[in-house]
Amino acid sequence: MLRITAELIPGGVGVPRVLGVCEIANTGQGTASRGQYRYRLFGKSDHLIAEGTIQNFPRKRLLAWDLLKRVLIHARGTAAEADSVGSRWVTQ
Numbered sequence: 001m002l003r004i005t006a007e008l009i010p011g012g013v014g015v016p017r018v019l020g021v022c023e024i025a026n027t028g029q030g031t032a033s034r035g036q037y038r039y040r041l042f043g044k045s046d047h048l049i050a051e052g053t054i055q056n057f058p059r060k061r062l063l064a065w066d067l068l069k070r071v072l073i074h075a076r077g078t079a080a081e082a083d084s085v086g087s088r089w090v091t092q
Contacts, residue, residue, distance in 0.1 A: 004024075020042060023039065038051070
């Protein structure tokens with residue numbers, strides 16, 4: 001599993017404050033070259049913001065940063081749908 005933590009460090013030297021966490025886990029459903037991953041995004045106080053699945057990810061060709069980018073784009077697309085009905089948080 002990958003865990004990416006976004007922290008705010010006041011003035012670059014202060015005590016870090018966690019803004020959010022992204023967890024990405026391999027589902028075991030992919031192939032040797034194409035992965036399937038489940039993700040969850042958390043905000044403050046471990047509040048679930050979004051969750052979903054990334055399928056057919058070319059894990060041999062791309063980096064973990066590319067996987068994170070796809071997760072964020074996928075989650076934002078879901079958030080945009082929720083924004084249209086006035087919801088701030090997204091859960092699929």
